Amino acid sequence: MYNIATQTGWLPTLPQGLEASLGRYALLAAFAGTAAGGVLWLAGSRFSRSITTLVAVSLGGYLGMHVPGWMGWNFDGMAAAVVGAMVVGLSGYLMHTTWVGLSLSLVLALWAAVIAWVLSGGGGTPYVPDVSWSAGMVEALRATWRALPGDLPRVMPIALAAALTAGVAITVLWPKLGRVLTYSIIGVSLLLVMGLSAMRMSRPDWLAALPATLPAQLAFVAGLVGLGVVTQWRLTPGVTGGNCASDSAGGGKPQ
Numbered sequence: 001m002y003n004i005a006t007q008t009g010w011l012p013t014l015p016q017g018l019e020a021s022l023g024r025y026a027l028l029a030a031f032a033g034t035a036a037g038g039v040l041w042l043a044g045s046r047f048s049r050s051i052t053t054l055v056a057v058s059l060g061g062y063l064g065m066h067v068p069g070w071m072g073w074n075f076d077g078m079a080a081a082v083v084g085a086m087v088v089g090l091s092g093y094l095m096h097t098t099w100v101g102l103s104l105s106l107v108l109a110l111w112a113a114v115i116a117w118v119l120s121g122g123g124g125t126p127y128v129p130d131v132s133w134s135a136g137m138v139e140a141l142r143a144t145w146r147a148l149p150g151d152l153p154r155v156m157p158i159a160l161a162a163a164l165t166a167g168v169a170i171t172v173l174w175p176k177l178g179r180v181l182t183y184s185i186i187g188v189s190l191l192l193v194m195g196l197s198a199m200r201m202s203r204p205d206w207l208a209a210l211p212a213t214l215p216a217q218l219a220f221v222a223g224l225v226g227l228g229v230v231t232q233w234r235l236t237p238g239v240t241g242g243n244c245a246s247d248s249a250g251g252g253k254p255q
Helices: 016-070 077-094 097-120 138-144 151-172 175-202 204-209 214-235
Strands: none
Touching: 016 077, 016 097, 016 175, 016 214, 077 097, 097 151, 097 175, 151 175, 175 204, 175 214
16 A cells, blocks of 8 residues: 555546547547536436436347347347347336436446555556456456456455445435436546546646646545536436336426
């Protein structure tokens, strides 16, 4: 473990290498991602049901198209994609709060993993360990786990379990808070990854204005999330729990 007060350079290098993976239109993609992140950050919860339904339809179509090939089934992928889009999309509409809770749990787990890496993994930029998958998935996962630096093999499970539990608990106990927090965190995540990448490609000198130490960086991110929560709270109808019926406010239409 090291002194976190002296840790520097984490926030500016968060999307390191993203420019190369985005290809020829990297800057355009980064600006588009930044704009999408801004919308989700400040107003995503207002359109939550539409967003979850669209994501569910896309996910169902993608899985339907590829799962038959992955499993070696002799089945028309296009037909499976249509069925998957309909079934999963319908679940996204009818089980809206459940989808929001799962999304919050996953995004909290992602951030818990990043923070755990910074605090317990030596402070370096998170990376995917280079392991061979030819020996099988189980052995590859074991090799990945053994390749984690520092105290991560001990700390990471605790961080992930706490984040997943927190996401479920918040959504169940305070549905409206769960909704606005979900979109605020997702929006801030996109803003950081895509916005910093766009800044590095177009105005790299602006990176010097970012907070230098890890506590200041965490406070900066928490402040952005808090601002998004407060802004969206005023835009989001009341939520009392449940799924379809819970998303109405005062008898109004579900959002």
